[in-house]
Amino acid sequence: MKRITIIIFLLSLTLLLNGCWSKRELNELAIVMALGIDKTDDEFEVTMQIVNPSEISSKQPSGKNSPVVSYHAKGKSLFEALRRTTALTPRKPYFSHLQMLVIGEELAADGINQSLDFLARDHEVRNDFYIVVADQSTAKEVLNVLTPIEKVPANKLKNSNEGSQKSWASTSTIQLDKLINNLSSDGKSTVLSTIEIVGDKKLGIDPTNVERIETPVILVYTGLSVFKEDKLVGQLNEEESQGYNFIQDELKSTIEIMSCPKGGNLSTEIIKSKTKVKGKIINGTPSIDVTINVDQNVGEVECDIDLSKIKTIHMINKSTSKLIKDKIKKSLDSIQKKYQADVVGFGEAIHRADPKEWKKIKGNWESLFPELKVNVKVNVNTRGLGTVQNSLLYKTKE
Incomplete structure (x- = not known):
């Protein structure tokens, strides 16, 4: 009887197994x-x-x-x-x-x-x-x-x-x-x-x-x-889209091209970007702080510039910071003024920062968003200069 019971139990388990009744070749x-x-x-x-x-x-x-x-x-x-x-x-x-x-x-x-x-x-x-x-x-x-x-x-x-x-x-x-x-x-x-x-x-x-x-x-x-x-x-457009991706912390890599003091251009490669967006409401007025930390490498030098000097690296960092800020400004101008669509999630940032105050302004967000003040800070750090320090082009000319 014990053996028969085990056999019946095992047979009943087969009823629970999935078959291939719904297979499609x-x-x-x-x-x-x-x-x-x-x-x-x-x-x-x-x-x-x-x-x-x-x-x-x-x-x-x-x-x-x-x-x-x-x-x-x-x-x-x-x-x-x-x-x-x-x-x-x-x-x-x-x-x-x-x-x-x-x-x-x-x-x-x-x-x-x-x-x-x-x-x-x-x-x-x-x-x-x-x-x-x-x-x-x-x-x-x-x-x-x-x-x-x-x-x-x-x-x-x-x-x-x-x-x-x-x-x-x-x-x-x-x-x-x-x-x-x-x-x-x-x-x-x-x-x-x-x-x-x-x-x-x-x-x-x-x-x-x-x-x-x-x-x-x-x-x-x-x-x-x-x-x-x-x-x-x-x-x-492409430039505004890059600004959007900087704000959204979705930028993996891109290229920035800046003018050199003595003419010509210098290109850098953004290798890392980290963005923090914080919302706040002071006296009933909402605002946004955007902080972006960027790491970059020098990718191409088409000008007479000395990369061995610290002040040159500071100049490159400052120029890159300005270029990124300009892109973000153009992007926000289109998003806030032209289209008036909160695709960057600033409403959510303010909601997270102050849920009680957000409830008060939530109903008027569509009219508040176009005039929302956005403070942008971009910190740039140049890590690599490539295998050649200064431009071979200008070295040859000299």
């Missing part, structure tokens, strides 16, 4: 690498960039077919539009490998909350893809551009966004969970990287776009798109 799926959403009249139009497996496999591709295929469909809701694509695709779209979401300019200006709601609810869609906004074009047009080197355009969009954010600081790698958190925070709006088509849009879909030494149509990140609540209100 790879050859039954259409892997979606990028998704584009546009607004046409009162309908949503979706564009799915799907991988053509035979053209990106490790085996020798035919070279006759495109590495990706785009499918388009419209619907009154995003959910309906996506379901309608099943009537077009030879396999069921699979979104777990989604790399990029491109939002068309018209939809961004109209509001993105409705689109985000579906993506946040769908269990198949992961939240680790990047979200960008098309500038002066539709998401459909962006995803139809073939790109060199990276066969899958979605990978090019992803890599360029990451590379620009890490090395140039003109973009921001925003994923779904961060975007939703930004839009749901009190008094805060958000930014998204801006993608632009440079060249004739009609040529971008042609295979010859990737068969030439100089690609006639390219996709370029041009800065950040500013959203007030969930609606697009404008763009920050």
Whole structure:
């Protein structure tokens, strides 16, 4: 009886084990690498960039077919539009490998909350893809551009966004969970990287776009798109975007170019930046203190300057500090005066500093933010001068 009881117990455990009832084979799926959403009249139009497996496999591709295929469909809701694509695709779209979401300019200006709601609810869609906004074009047009080197355009969009954010600081790698958190925070709006088509849009879909030494149509990140609540209100250029990333403590590295006293230029590489933002309310008036500590290396010297002198290093530090302050000022002028959208989270900083006083001014934050006083302090430390101390150019001339 004891042995029978054990056998029955073990058999009952098998009922609790997960099986493969919901399995889907790879050859039954259409892997979606990028998704584009546009607004046409009162309908949503979706564009799915799907991988053509035979053209990106490790085996020798035919070279006759495109590495990706785009499918388009419209619907009154995003959910309906996506379901309608099943009537077009030879396999069921699979979104777990989604790399990029491109939002068309018209939809961004109209509001993105409705689109985000579906993506946040769908269990198949992961939240680790990047979200960008098309500038002066539709998401459909962006995803139809073939790109060199990276066969899958979605990978090019992803890599360029990451590379620009890490090395140039003109973009921001925003994923779904961060975007939703930004839009749901009190008094805060958000930014998204801006993608632009440079060249004739009609040529971008042609295979010859990737068969030439100089690609006639390219996709370029041009800065950040500013959203007030969930609606697009404008763009920050590259310099303003860098200022934004300094404030947000999201700057990994960038380049600063300054003029030398005797003519010529000197370039430095920012290798480390740490920002602290503190809010305060004095006599009912809110203000912000921004302190930024920067480490840099001298990257290129195109002038007659003696880097062995301490006063020269002090001059370089002071010049870099001024350049960063100027970028931040230009960024804040656009954010506060032009767009009046708290994408930098100053409202949250004041809330953390003084919750009681924040409750009093919270209702008037939209009118207070444009006139908010922001004190910026930038401390710069030059660490490295490179393997050559002074310029070889001017040494040769001498």
